[in-house]
Amino acid sequence: MTSANAIRSVGDNDAAARLFQAVGIFLRDQRLDPNPTNYTFAWHVLANPAGPLAQAVNQLTDGGIRLTQKDIDSLGADVDTTTESATIEGLVARTQMKVETFADMMGSLHEETRGFGRDLQASAEAIAASRERPQDGIALEEVARITASMIERVHVAEAQLESATKEANGLREDLEAARKDARRDPLTGLPNRRAFAEAFAAQINAGSQLCLAMCDIDHFKQVNDRFGHQVGDRVLKAIGDTMAKHCGGQLVSRYGGEEFAILFSGLTLEQADAMLTIAREATSERFFRTRDGDSPVGHVTFSAGLIALRDGEVQSDAFHRADRNLYAAKSAGRNCIVSN
Secondary structure: OOHHHHHHOOOOOOHHHHHHHHHHHHHHHOOOOOOHHHHHHHHHHHHOOOOHHHHHHHHHHOOOOOOOHHHHHHHHHHHHHHHHHHHHHHHHHHHHHHHHHHHHHHHHHHHHHHHHHHHHHHHHHHHHHHHHOOOOHHHHHHHHHHHHHHHHHHHHHHHHHHHHHHHHHHHHHHHHHHHHHOOEOOOOOOEOHHHHHHHHHHHHHHOOOEEEEEEEEOOHHHHHHHHOHHHHHHHHHHHHHHHHHHOOOOEEEEEEOOEEEEEEEOOOHHHHHHHHHHHHHHHHHOEEEOOOOOOEEEEOOEEEEEEEOOOOOOHHHHHHHHHHHHHHHHHOOOOOEEEO
């Protein structure tokens, strides 16, 4: 059932209820687990039936074909982009508020400085007057009053300056944290697709010797189907940690779903293959169990396609060749690496 048909079949209730019911119908018809990832995906499809994501789903499901989890992960880039945009908008709003607060503090501090200058001028005039009429005690009293006022203004200015400095430091830390978060996968803690693409481009521009590996966890859907997505998430994180550990010094990223991308810099194809083989063997030797019932999940493996980049090769061509080798590794029985 297409997204448009799902919405029309719900009835004439209010929009929120119709959309909620349509999401359930969509997941049921596509036989997808009602987990947060799939629910979010379905919501984005149905909330904008004329959008590019909905159109892509309609094309894939034309003729009664159901979506697979691989399709969800592949198309989910659009959902990630929407979520990321919302996160960025929130950051911009918070940053703007802090900037405005900081500007107010600096404006107030500027006014205090001007007032301090006026008091200083008045104090100088009072001192000059006391020199002209030393017998006049009024001038000296005025000096004392103005001096006390100046000291009070200094204290106020110091407090405002300290507060403004803290605001500036906090803003700097927030922006740095947001910059890192925007390039890091929240589940595994590894660099995400954006960070990988940026590093890839930088290494290409630097003329580095590069190898690219695309890795995919074997039969990962079965892990999710049998043990649930919490166990699946643990498996993803554990395998990501294993890859990062045994491919030390190289860029290991979670590229999407159960797929990882590794950028080897300064290594030959043979050296990269040997390093990735160690990670693959360490992964396959690990025996997973569920956390609650200690039930055996078993061994989980991954397959990989590895290539050495050619001179002048663009990213899209390199990924296409690595993906082709990955599919060859899957066809060869999985838990292996195909490289060229």
